[in-house]
Amino acid sequence: MKAIPMILAVLGLVAQPGFAQPAPEGNAERGAEVAAQCTACHQADGSGKHIEDGESWPRLAGMNAAYLAKQLHDFQEGTRQNAAMAPFANMLDDQQIADVAAYYSQMEATTGQGGADADKATLERGQKLAERGDWSEYIVGCASCHGPGNRGAGDVAPGIAGQHAGYIEAQLQAWKAGSRNNDPQDLMGSIARRMSDDDIHAVAVWLANQNAATE
Amino acid sequence: MIRRFFCIALIGAILFSSGLLSADEKTEKYINTLTELGYPAPEENQLVHIPPTMEDLEEADVHPELKRVIRRGYDLFTNTQQLRGENVFNNMDCSSCHTGAGRMPFSAPIWPAAVTLPDFRGKNGHVNSLEERIAGCFTYSMNGKPPEYGSDKMVALTAYHSWLATGVEMYPDKPIYGRGFPAPDRPEELSYSRGEQGYNEKCAVCHSEDGSGLQVGNQTVFPAPWGDGSNNWGAGIVRLFTAAGFIKNNMPLGQPNSLSDQQAWDIAYYISSQERPQDPRYTGDVEETREKYGPTFHKHSRYGQIREVDGKRLGDHENTGEKDFLKPDTVRSRTFE
Secondary structure, eight states, rough: OOOOOOEEEHOOSSSTTOOOOOOOOOHHHHHHHHHTTTHHHHHHOOOOOOOTHHHHHOOOOTTOHHHHHHHHHHHHHHSSOOTTTHHHHHHHHHHHHHHHHHHHHSOOOOOOOOOOOOHHHHHHHHHHHHEEEEGGGTOTTHHHOOOOGGOOOOOBOOOOTTTTTTHHHHHHHHHHHSOOOGGGGGHHHHHTTTOOOOHHHHHHHHHHHHHSOOO | OOOGGGGBOHHHHHHHTTTTTOOOOHHHHHHHHHHHHHOOOOOOTTTBBBOOOOOHHHSSSHHHHHHHHHHHHHHHOGGGGBBTTTBOOOOOEEEEEEEEEEETTSSSOOOOHHHHHEETTTTTTEEEOHHHHHHHHHTTTTOOOOOOTTTHHHHHHHHHHHHHHTOSSSSSSSSSSSSSOOOOOOOOOHHHHHHHHHHHHHHHHHTTSSOOEETTEEEEEEEEETTSSSSTSGGGGHHHHHHHHHHHHHOOOOOOTSSSSHHHHHHHHTTSOOSSOOOOOOOOOOHHHHHHHHTTTTTGTTTBBBBBTTTBTTSSSSSOOTTTOOTTTOOOOOOOO
């Protein structure tokens, strides 16, 4: 860690490299109280919900705390936009964000929903994209960034295995359309823009049927 | 532009044209994808080969036992960490540098070795086989100890290399499109501090500021560009032009050719100015080693040079990383007598 001139750090004028947010320590117990306001959508067990033909609510249980906190800050700053979610992010101060992120990250991951009726060819295509990618189209495999089993890689890329199909599909479409662009260095956008609608659907349904928890 | 490809040797494509596309259309599409990403189109007379994929293998008309061994080779190539402590003593998989499981042009695709070897190699001054070439990457890039020649692991790996070359003639007389890590033109001046800044902005999010990368469980997600988890000082990628070529053509992951030539070279210079395990050819003295292997190798690296920021002589240490030997016994000369 390089020393940052104190005055600049206090004013928040120093751009933090990577994902580092000058975050307070999260306290999961206090986070549980904050989460009472979130259960209507994200559910009491943090499982969220796949909603066919509607807006799905992401699973938060078992996700990386730093990633969750980053998303809440991004909603507040408007670099990530969503009408249903933004008001709830806006209610929280930095400490509450750290607390609620800690709370959800410590919950046991639940299973993904959606895509149960997908056909074999779709699932095979999805598996290929998720595990190996399709380099002939320069689609880098998801696991290259999202880690073994697509269960997440540090604070960089969140777990996407066992996330709901509807949510995964919506996020990839949002990147493709440019309406989600809060990823560092356009890392996710560069991949999503190379994917066809069919590929997005295939990888979403395959991932939803994978286990989110580490073996 | 595209029309020209039809007179280029189209080899693999003919065997593996899948579904509705003809071989020519498949190649055209393949090249279009690459040129849209900023790679150069093939030159007249270059050999273009689209290596088969693992899905093509399933369909292929070869002995099921061969399929099994090729799959094993693929598995070893993409998850080489399974040999950690035995043959591999750093965080690398073969596919950490040979992206797309060794199939991608401009990322040193591995199939050319299967059709151009045995041949003379300047690095060790004798004629090398495919196995010996693979052993070279184990020794230097993996900071390791190659599997025995002729062992199951070695045969599985060579089977995978050879399978990717399916349909290409032996000893082709045309230059191969996308071979190696073609370097952009070297700019006049390289800067350590610009390289450091560029690395921290564009690369550290994955490879981390201290170059240690990221492992999850016992698998590598983001390999280590320097330090004990990285390749040693004898690996090809410590040469500045090779590193610059790799970076320009392949990094940041998913955004090839997005850096300027200057950025790619500055970052290569910065990475190549960091410490890593000792060159297995070390004689016990860094200057002597640099002199001995200068003409064939180290004149392109920072090995043995003084780093401007702290006056440290690079490579002046006995650290072999995680392994407890310096040189595996496959590093030896041959006389063929």
